[in-house]
Amino acid sequence: MNLLEKLDAAAAARKSLLPDGVGAFGIPIEEVYSATEARIGDRRVLLLGTNNYLGLTFAPECIQAAHEALDKEGTGTTGSRMANGSYFGHRALEREFADFYQCSGGIVFTTGYQANLGTISGLVGPGDTVLIDGDSHASIYDGCILSGADIVRFRHNDVADMEKRLRRLGERVETTLIIAEGIYSMLGDQAPLAEIVELKNKYRCILLLDEAHSLGVLGETGQGLVEQTGLLKAVDFITGTFSKSLCSIGGFCVSNHPQLEQLRYVSHPYIFTASPSPATIASTRAALELLRKGSHLRTQLWKNCTQLYAQLKETGYQLGPDPGPVIAAILDTPQQALLMWRSLLEHNIYVNLILPPAAPEGKSLVRCSVNAAHTSEQIKYVGDTFAKLYNLVRS
Amino acid sequence: MSETDYDQIVQLLCDRLADLSKTSKESISPETNLITQLSIDSIKLLGLIMEIEDAFDISIPINALTDIQTVHELAELIHKIKSAS
Numbered sequence: 001m002n003l004l005e006k007l008d009a010a011a012a013a014r015k016s017l018l019p020d021g022v023g024a025f026g027i028p029i030e031e032v033y034s035a036t037e038a039r040i041g042d043r044r045v046l047l048l049g050t051n052n053y054l055g056l057t058f059a060p061e062c063i064q065a066a067h068e069a070l071d072k073e074g075t076g077t078t079g080s081r082m083a084n085g086s087y088f089g090h091r092a093l094e095r096e097f098a099d100f101y102q103c104s105g106g107i108v109f110t111t112g113y114q115a116n117l118g119t120i121s122g123l124v125g126p127g128d129t130v131l132i133d134g135d136s137h138a139s140i141y142d143g144c145i146l147s148g149a150d151i152v153r154f155r156h157n158d159v160a161d162m163e164k165r166l167r168r169l170g171e172r173v174e175t176t177l178i179i180a181e182g183i184y185s186m187l188g189d190q191a192p193l194a195e196i197v198e199l200k201n202k203y204r205c206i207l208l209l210d211e212a213h214s215l216g217v218l219g220e221t222g223q224g225l226v227e228q229t230g231l232l233k234a235v236d237f238i239t240g241t242f243s244k245s246l247c248s249i250g251g252f253c254v255s256n257h258p259q260l261e262q263l264r265y266v267s268h269p270y271i272f273t274a275s276p277s278p279a280t281i282a283s284t285r286a287a288l289e290l291l292r293k294g295s296h297l298r299t300q301l302w303k304n305c306t307q308l309y310a311q312l313k314e315t316g317y318q319l320g321p322d323p324g325p326v327i328a329a330i331l332d333t334p335q336q337a338l339l340m341w342r343s344l345l346e347h348n349i350y351v352n353l354i355l356p357p358a359a360p361e362g363k364s365l366v367r368c369s370v371n372a373a374h375t376s377e378q379i380k381y382v383g384d385t386f387a388k389l390y391n392l393v394r395s
Numbered sequence: 396m397s398e399t400d401y402d403q404i405v406q407l408l409c410d411r412l413a414d415l416s417k418t419s420k421e422s423i424s425p426e427t428n429l430i431t432q433l434s435i436d437s438i439k440l441l442g443l444i445m446e447i448e449d450a451f452d453i454s455i456p457i458n459a460l461t462d463i464q465t466v467h468e469l470a471e472l473i474h475k476i477k478s479a480s
Contacts, residue, residue: 134441150454150456150458153457357438362438
């Protein structure tokens with residue numbers, strides 16, 4: 001099979017799942033009306049498949065900040081952070097993230113994906129080991145592959161399994177980086193951070209926590225799982241993204257280790273790409289300010305999450321173990337998931353469809369992402385529709 | 396580790412691969428290709444690796460699997476890691 005035939009085979013496999021060409025992946029959004037509504041085809045749909053957890057995509061403060069930066073500094077930096085792409089805003093945002101996490105330093109990356117790629121590949125290399133959760137995000141896997149370090153997985157959120165693997169590493173634990181996530185993107189469950197920190201201290205490893213989905217969502221000021229658990233100082237490196245609660249695009253890493261600064265000189269995903277546009281940085285700075293003061297948004301978000309999680313559970317759906325902004329209905333087959341996804345769209349609800357191998361353990365998921373801007377009526381409509389469609393997937 | 400150990404590893408792999416691929420044990424040999432003949436996808440392979448790690452109390456880095464195609468190549472990798480541990 002040549003290179004192009006391999007792609008043809010992948011296309012055929014995809015077509016067998018989506019025979020009539022209605023694409024569940026990369027569906028065109030024709031118009032966006034608000035943080036909760038958009039148009040897909042000729043339907044006005046309720047958005048339950050975005051990562052807009054605090055509902056800030058249309059926050060006037062962020063839009064105004066982006067407009068001002070656009071007018072003042074132009075559309076793009078046209079250069080990397082290493083060259084001409086470090087404007088005042090980029091450096092200010094790094095200080096603001098460091099301050100937010102009470103850390104000595106912070107680095108801004110162009111995307112959240114690159115934040116993990118750049119941090120991981122900067123911290124470890126050939127001969128080192130990364131110990132990662134089996135359900136880690138692709139950016140973590142790809143960062144590990146880029147690094148050339150040995151990649152060892154432990155069973156998802158299983159600290160006993162993690163310890164077994166740490167023990168087997170012997171002296172190699174000295175150069176081992178443990179990686180976990182605040183909230184896992186597939187089932188919305190949280191890492192058992194206290195137990196992980198205990199093992200990290202026992203084996204004297206370095207710990208990186210990705211707060212991509214938990215930033216803005218967990219903790220009094222929205223720092224994430226580190227704040228909710230009171231373990232901020234126990235984590236060595238925290239990464240995260242701007243493209244969820246902060247409603248733009250970009251990523252960050254903060255740490256109290258002074259060596260963080262060296263990543264700027266060894267991390268290819270930091271060096272060999274253009275820096276975020278001034279408008280992106282400006283809206284992110286405004287959003288971070290709103291996030292820090294946004295306990296009312298978190299209260300509303302959790303009210304919505306709890307309402308939908310309880311209703312789906314009561315209907316009989318199998319869900320992830322923890323209620324939260326990511327609520328995934330776990331279905332037996334890809335066909336069931338596709339049928340459910342299509343039926344929800346016919347009821348004007350857009351959710352995410354996740355099929356193997358993207359979903360853990362060969363599962364198929366219909367994943368809802370709840371946000372603070374959803375009204376109680378909208379959440380009820382979603383819950384009622386899931387209940388109405390339950391017969392489609394009842395085993 | 397001896398030849399016997401290698402044979403035991405092959406035996407264990409054949410048993411587990413027969414279950415995973417829903418084929419008979421007899422149809423699997425050291426030369427059998429995991430992907431083209433048994434249709435073992437990445438998810439099944441990673442699950443199998445975790446089982447093997449526990450069975451032999453070793454760590455198998457997943458990046459070491461990149462070039463593995465046959466039962467023999469996987470058994471040899473496990474044998475090598477086990478011998479060094």
